[in-house]
Amino acid sequence: MDSHDCPLLPVGVRFKPTDPQLLQYLHWKIHGQPYFKRAVLDCDLYGEMEPWEIWLRFGGIDGEHLYFFTKLKRSTNNSGRLSAHINRKVGLANGTWSGENSASPIFATKTDNTIIGYCKRFRYENVQLPERHxxxxxxxxxxxxxxxxxxxxxxxxxxxxxxxxxxxxxLQKDLEEQQHSKRRMTT
Incomplete structure (x- = not known):
């Protein structure tokens, strides 16, 4: 049975981790230590599936988050060596994850200024699919x-x-404004 064939979490359980808790899950993953695998799944977010396909496959619910481990894909340079640049293309329709900010540090606690990791925000961009952009x-x-x-x-x-x-x-607000403007023009 694939992970997307069964509910991610038991009924009534919500997974709302803090940033430091998410980094703990990542630490367990990259060090080969056990973790609750139904809370954070493996998925290639920089692969051939479109974001909406991933959302549907894993049972995404509007207003909630899905959590995935994914591998970064480094670009290659002209000599065929891996570069420092990360390839963040997604899907087959020329989409990409575009960075909206620089990486923000995550501290161990509110009083401990030790940086334990980073968080960076991305937005799906695809000018060829304006309804998904x-x-x-x-x-x-x-x-x-x-x-x-x-x-x-x-x-x-x-x-x-x-x-x-x-x-x-x-988009809903823009649509309502357009409809309101049309009504004013016809009266």
């Missing part, structure tokens, strides 16, 4: 260098993935 938001969590020593697999990040509700509200 900006429809998805993803926060990508990565560990600080000090936390990845002796890791089994360094290329993983943890992503929090959701529909962009703000865009949905903006």
């Amino acid at each position: 900006g429809e998805w938001i993803m926060h990508e969590y990565s560990l600080h260098q000090d936390s990845i020593q002796q890791a089994v697999d360094l290329d993983y990040v943890l992503c929090r993935f959701k529909k962009n509700e703000r865009l949905k509200r903006k």
Whole structure:
């Protein structure tokens, strides 16, 4: 049975982790330690599936988040060597995850200023599909260098993935304004 064939969490349980808790899950993943696998799933968010296909496959619910481990994909340079640049293309329709900010540090606690990782916000962009452009938001969590020593697999990040509700509200507001303007013009 695939993970998308059964509910992610038992009925009545909500997964609302803090940023430091998400980094703990990532730490467990890259160090090969056990974790609750139905809370954070494996999915290639930089692969051939479109964001809406991922959302449907894993039972996304509007207003809530899905959490995934995904591997970063490094681009290659002209000599065929891996570069520092990360390829964030998604799907087969020329979409990409576009960074909206620089990585924000995540601290161990409110009183401990030790940086344990970073969070960066991305938005799905695809000008060829204007109805989908900006429809998805993803926060990508990565560990600080000090936390990845002796890791089994360094290329993983943890992503929090959701529909962009703000865009949905903006589109609804724009539609209502257009209808209101048309009514004024006809009267």
